[in-house]
Amino acid sequence: MRQAILDGEFAPRERLVEAELCERFAASRFSARVALQQLAFEGLVELQRNRGASVRAVSVAEAIEITLVRAALEAFCAGRAAELATEEDVAALQATAAAMRQAVGDNQVMSYSELNARLHGQIRTIAANPTCTRLLEQMRAQLVRHQFVLALQPGRPAVSLHQHIAVVDAIAARDKDAAERAMRAHLESVLDVLQAMPPSRIH
Numbered sequence: 001m002r003q004a005i006l007d008g009e010f011a012p013r014e015r016l017v018e019a020e021l022c023e024r025f026a027a028s029r030f031s032a033r034v035a036l037q038q039l040a041f042e043g044l045v046e047l048q049r050n051r052g053a054s055v056r057a058v059s060v061a062e063a064i065e066i067t068l069v070r071a072a073l074e075a076f077c078a079g080r081a082a083e084l085a086t087e088e089d090v091a092a093l094q095a096t097a098a099a100m101r102q103a104v105g106d107n108q109v110m111s112y113s114e115l116n117a118r119l120h121g122q123i124r125t126i127a128a129n130p131t132c133t134r135l136l137e138q139m140r141a142q143l144v145r146h147q148f149v150l151a152l153q154p155g156r157p158a159v160s161l162h163q164h165i166a167v168v169d170a171i172a173a174r175d176k177d178a179a180e181r182a183m184r185a186h187l188e189s190v191l192d193v194l195q196a197m198p199p200s201r202i203h
Helices: 002-006 018-025 029-041 060-086 087-105 111-126 130-151 155-171 177-197
Strands: 043-047 053-054
Touching: 018 029, 018 043, 029 043, 053 087, 060 111, 060 130, 060 155, 087 111, 087 155, 111 130, 111 155, 130 177, 155 177
Parallel strands: none
Antiparallel strands: 043 053
16 A cells, blocks of 8 residues: 555545455455554555545645755765775665666656665665664655656756765765765755745645
8 A cells, every 4th residue: 555655556635445445455444444544654644534544645845844854864874874885885876876877868767766766775774774764764755756746857867866976976985974965965955946846736
């Protein structure tokens, strides 16, 4: 159910009917109810008395708030990755960055977006802080639709690419401060795009 929401199979504000969910996911009513409660806790679903469950729409204003918090946590992870990364870790990051460069060159926007998420995930893994990872993955889930919108902004992938390469280069150089600065600069750029969006744009 979570993956279906993240993949856009359910639209923001779309009602999630228990009977239909049970049939689709071959689950019991109890399991579907528990899943909806968990997804509500994660901020993906909204539960309303007498109205049931629906996919929660995240406003631009809330996306900005989440990104401000995410910037601090992502910068921490980048700094930790610079301290902890092995040669194999660096090679994996550089391979993803190279694939991102290829996706931009080929104008493969969706592939670039997926690689973007992979790179951030790799950095979180290297940082080896489960609490930070859990919080960031929860935030990423809430922002997934805004991230797709960002990826579709004309010229945005090319700008984002250079920012990600700067993060990878700093981690490869084992420069904690530079990695943190590069990641903050990247997220500040994301904030600039979000702040330029119309307030009514929610997905």
